[in-house]
Amino acid sequence: MDLKKLRNIGISAHIDSGKTTLSERILFYSGRIHKIEEVRGGGDGATMDHMELEKERGITITSAATSVAWNGYPINLIDTPGHVDFTVEVERSLRVLDGAILVLCSVGGVQAQSLTVDRQMKRYKVPRLAFINKMDRTGANPDSVIKQMRAKLGVDAIAYQVPIGAEDNFKGVVDLIEMEAIYYEGEQGVTVRKEAIPADLEETAQEARHDMLEALSNYSDEIMELLLSEEEVPKDLIYKTTHDAVVGLQITPVFMGTAYKNKGVQTLLDAIVRYLPSPLEVKYSANTFEESEDKVPLACDPQAPFVGMAFKIVEDPFGQLTFMRIYQGTIEKGQPYVNQRTGKSERFARIVRMHSNKREEIDSAGAGDIVAVTGVDCASGDTYAKDREFCSLENIFVPIPVIKISVAPKSRDDSDKLSKALQRFRKEDPTFHVFTDPETNETIIAGMGELHLDVYVERIRREYKVEVVTGPPKVSYRESPTQIVDYNYKHKKQTGGSGQFAHIVGSMEPIPQDTEDAENFVFEDKISQGRIPKEYIPAVKSGFEVCMAKGPLAEFPVVGMKIILSDGSYHDVDSSEMAFKIAAQGCFRENFMKMKPTLLEPIMNVEVEIPEAFQGPVTGDIIVRRGMVNQTDMNGDTTVILAEIPLAAMFGYATELRSMTQGQGTFSMELGSYKPTPSHIQEEVVAERKKELELAK
Numbered sequence: 001m002d003l004k005k006l007r008n009i010g011i012s013a014h015i016d017s018g019k020t021t022l023s024e025r026i027l028f029y030s031g032r033i034h035k036i037e038e039v040r041g042g043g044d045g046a047t048m049d050h051m052e053l054e055k056e057r058g059i060t061i062t063s064a065a066t067s068v069a070w071n072g073y074p075i076n077l078i079d080t081p082g083h084v085d086f087t088v089e090v091e092r093s094l095r096v097l098d099g100a101i102l103v104l105c106s107v108g109g110v111q112a113q114s115l116t117v118d119r120q121m122k123r124y125k126v127p128r129l130a131f132i133n134k135m136d137r138t139g140a141n142p143d144s145v146i147k148q149m150r151a152k153l154g155v156d157a158i159a160y161q162v163p164i165g166a167e168d169n170f171k172g173v174v175d176l177i178e179m180e181a182i183y184y185e186g187e188q189g190v191t192v193r194k195e196a197i198p199a200d201l202e203e204t205a206q207e208a209r210h211d212m213l214e215a216l217s218n219y220s221d222e223i224m225e226l227l228l229s230e231e232e233v234p235k236d237l238i239y240k241t242t243h244d245a246v247v248g249l250q251i252t253p254v255f256m257g258t259a260y261k262n263k264g265v266q267t268l269l270d271a272i273v274r275y276l277p278s279p280l281e282v283k284y285s286a287n288t289f290e291e292s293e294d295k296v297p298l299a300c301d302p303q304a305p306f307v308g309m310a311f312k313i314v315e316d317p318f319g320q321l322t323f324m325r326i327y328q329g330t331i332e333k334g335q336p337y338v339n340q341r342t343g344k345s346e347r348f349a350r351i352v353r354m355h356s357n358k359r360e361e362i363d364s365a366g367a368g369d370i371v372a373v374t375g376v377d378c379a380s381g382d383t384y385a386k387d388r389e390f391c392s393l394e395n396i397f398v399p400i401p402v403i404k405i406s407v408a409p410k411s412r413d414d415s416d417k418l419s420k421a422l423q424r425f426r427k428e429d430p431t432f433h434v435f436t437d438p439e440t441n442e443t444i445i446a447g448m449g450e451l452h453l454d455v456y457v458e459r460i461r462r463e464y465k466v467e468v469v470t471g472p473p474k475v476s477y478r479e480s481p482t483q484i485v486d487y488n489y490k491h492k493k494q495t496g497g498s499g500q501f502a503h504i505v506g507s508m509e510p511i512p513q514d515t516e517d518a519e520n521f522v523f524e525d526k527i528s529q530g531r532i533p534k535e536y537i538p539a540v541k542s543g544f545e546v547c548m549a550k551g552p553l554a555e556f557p558v559v560g561m562k563i564i565l566s567d568g569s570y571h572d573v574d575s576s577e578m579a580f581k582i583a584a585q586g587c588f589r590e591n592f593m594k595m596k597p598t599l600l601e602p603i604m605n606v607e608v609e610i611p612e613a614f615q616g617p618v619t620g621d622i623i624v625r626r627g628m629v630n631q632t633d634m635n636g637d638t639t640v641i642l643a644e645i646p647l648a649a650m651f652g653y654a655t656e657l658r659s660m661t662q663g664q665g666t667f668s669m670e671l672g673s674y675k676p677t678p679s680h681i682q683e684e685v686v687a688e689r690k691k692e693l694e695l696a697k
Contacts, residue, residue: 003280003300003368005073007272008325010063010093012121013103014113015082015668018133020060022103022259022268023079028188029266030068030075032355036188038260053458061455063089063312065323065354065370073273076370084113084670085452087120088431092311092380092396094120096325096370099276100128101268106140106256107635110148112607112642112668118153123397127246127277131268132256135163135170139636142256155252158215160242160271161264162208163256164201173256173264174201176209177238182267189262213238219245239274247277279368284327286383286391296391302366304328306337309393310382315424323354323372327393329386331373332364339376340383340392349375380430398430401446402602402647402671405453406471407460408443414466418443421464425456432456446476449669450651475602475648477685478674479551480560481510481595489590491583501574502583504532504540505567508591511560513600513674521548522562532568532580539577540565543584552589553597554689559674560600599682602647605672607640608657610665615639617660625649626678644672648681 011019027033053061060081068075078097080090094100100121104114121128130149132142142163149157161173164181172183174197181201183193197205213233217224220241226233245251255271257264285295286307298307306329314321324331331337336345352359352372365371378384383393409418422434422445433446447453450473460466486507493500506526511519523541532540544563551558570580606627610618612634619641622629627645634640650669657665677685 003366004278005273006278006368007073007075007276008096008098008279008368008370009075009272009276010078010080010090010097010100010126011103012080012090012094012100012117013082014105014108014111014117015059015084017082017103017105017108017111017114018259019082019103020079022101022131022133022265023066023077025259025262025265026077026269027066027068029190029269030070032066032068036262053455053462059083061086062314063093064356065372066356067353070269070273075272078370082113083451084116084668085447085449085455087116087448087670088396088398088429089312090117090120091398094124094126095396096309096311097124097126098279098282099272100126101272102128102130102252103133104130104145104149105137106132106134106142106145107137107638108609108640109141109145109635110152111640112605112670115152116670118155125249127249128252129246129268129271129275130157130252130254131264132254133259135256135264136167136258136261138167139638140166140170142254146254149252149254156215156218156250157252157254158212159208159254160212161254161256161267162201162205164198170258170261170263173267174205174208175267176205176212177235179205179209184257184263184266189265192266215251216241216245219248219250243275246275247281286327286393288391289389298327298391300367301328302330304367305390306331306384306386307391307393308337308384310376310378310384311380311396313378313380313428315428319374320377320427321352321372321374322376322378323370324384326365326367326369326371328367330364330366331371333362337384337386338388338390339378340385340388340390341379342382343388346376346378346384348373379427396430399448399671400476401431401433401448402476402604403449403453403473404433404444404446404476405473406437406442406444407457408469410467410469417464417466418460418468421460421466425459442471448671450654473651477554477556477677478513478559478600479553479556479597480513480558480600480674480676481508481592481597483594483596484509485591485594487587487591489583489587491579491586493579499574500576500579500582501571502536502579503569504565504580504583504587506563506565508588508595509562509564510595511562513560518560520559520561521545524562524564526564526566527568532565532570533575536570536575536577536580537565539580540584543581544588546581547585547588547592551597552592553599554686555693556599556689558592558597599677599685600674601677601681603644603672603675604647604650604669606643606645606650606667606669608643608665608667609638609640610657610661612637612639614661614665615641618657618665621656621660625653626681645669646677647671 013019028036063078063080065078078093080093132145146157160176164172174181180194181197185191255268279300284298308324308326310322310324312323333351336347338345351362354372381395425432426434431448435444437444457468460468488505491502525537548558622643625645627643629643631642
């Protein structure tokens with residue numbers, strides 16, 4: 001494989017922007033499939049939506065990988081879900097990709113999940129192109145979408161095309177570099193016809209080209225000089241500048257079309273191979289196993305020592321299938337490689353190239369490639385290399401679950417099957433948590449939202465033939481301190497023979513929880529002159545950490561706690577690690593309530609899209625739900641409301657919104673932050689929780 005030509009790309013967007021439809025067209029035009037199937041429309045469903053549930057609901061639930069070729073350029077493509085409940089699928093795909101397509105609706109523009117996807121692309125420094133889809137929709141307005149990209153996403157979005165017609169009259173695009181009109185004709189838009197720009201669009205195209213060149217001149221002195229001297233800018237210079245600026249994460253070129261009506265996809269494929277980077281152009285590095293800040297640079301070289309990341313795991317009837325991105329070196333079928341986290345050597349039994357849920361067996365794969373392997377037992381995010389303690393790749397960001405329900409099999413005979421299903425899903429999806437409530441002994445599953453858990457319950461019924469009884473959804477509250485407290489705690493116990501002695505002094509401080517990645521627990525060791533021996537310090541930290549699992553307020557997890565250990569004393573005979581661990585636990589129990597803890601509740605960022613006529617009742621309902629409306633945008637006859645609403649008030653909202661808007665309203669939500677619960681609500685939650693705990697006894 002010529003690595004200069006290889007492209008690893010993902011397609012990401014807000015729900016219902018047309019990602020899977022676009023993927024289907026890419027597969028068709030590249031010759032990978034010979035018949036187009038629609039996401040919703042009977043038949044076999046879209047190729048990349050291979051699960052029964054995906055076909056029924058018309059949504060993507062798991063990311064699917066495939067390989068295509070366009071004009072001699074091999075492309076590894078991953079289609080990701082749009083719904084925020086499955087955001088980890090986007091997260092782990094973008095972690096291993098070299099480039100991405102951000103799909104935006106020509107009417108909806110930059111929507112709630114577009115912002116999340118943009119954040120994820122920036123987190124992993126993924127170069128991207130933008131594709132404004134659904135240009136055939138009533139109200140299509142690409143200029144507005146580009147302005148929104150600049151304002152809301154903070155990216156330098158540059159239009160490389162001008163539409164020919166709009167809405168029902170959308171015929172094609174004008175290429176602003178080649179200055180020619182492109183039409184997509186014949187059955188399913190297979191024939192790409194290029195001709196002179198229509199006379200009525202000539203002036204618009206010239207202005208748009210000038211705007212494009214002016215924007216590019218910020219990244220090229222050559223283009224700047226040519227514009228100032230009013231000379232013609234060579235096409236090759238425009239292509240090169242665009243490529244360099246995209247790879248350098250400076251610009252987002254914008255293309256347009258309608259995947260459903262088969263227009264604009266081939267031009268987008270040309271742009272993918274022309275502007276997005278090959279694995280050779282992206283700098284990757286890994287952490288060393290020594291305690292240093294130094295990084296190990298990774299070379300996209302098939303001859304270098306192998307380093308790869310297992311970024312996605314799927315359990316199927318034949319065993320575990322592990323999706324792997326190879327950063328350097330080569331893997332061969334049947335050879336052993338070392339899991340850097342566990343230190344275990346594992347044999348890659350088979351190597352397969354994926355096409356949705358179909359597999360093509362291959363004997364080896366080299367640097368820059370994305371394949372799947374069988375025969376390994378690992379977790380999502382594990383690094384593999386040829387030798388032990390070689391290096392470790394930066395892990396995948398995993399958001400915390402916000403909602404939980406209890407599950408139990410209807411028939412006791414199905415307990416083993418349910419347990420097997422839950423273990424499998426927990427391994428596959430890092431945002432899906434399973435635990436047993438120690439008070440009630442119930443099995444609890446936690447996830448990113450109602451749809452997330454609903455899909456897993458449905459999969460248990462279908463794939464494992466287990467009828468499941470679920471309890472009502474519960475909010476994952478947190479307990480957080482609000483005041484600084486100094487402590488001076490002595491643990492002393494004499495029972496004949498050697499006793500227990502530990503003495504710790506310091507302070508407990510709150511850490512603000514106002515951002516998504518705020519730290520939950522920080523431990524600072526400020527012990528000097530050996531007042532407490534070094535070997536006892538980890539025991540103090542461990543003792544405090546144990547108490548964080550259940551706060552004294554209502555036995556919810558404690559977050560936002562900073563412990564400073566500044567002084568103390570020990571006894572030569574009676575002190576031990578266990579004594580210091582017990583001292584830390586006793587200190588926490590004695591002092592935490594003095595920190596005036598408060599309950600934190602998850603606040604969701606909610607985007608509601610409704611016909612204008614229903615704006616009043618829907619806004620009123622948001623306020624009743626303790627919500628705060630941040631922004632209201634008018635988009636033709638549609639009103640888009642952005643609000644912050646506590647998760648506790650969002651259960652069953654889909655049904656109520658539909659009844660308020662005669663079935664026309666839609667909404668999406670994602671975790672925004674954790675904020676203090678109002679005192680009267682806190683009292684209710686604590687009382688309810690105590691009642692639950694009493695009943696469990």
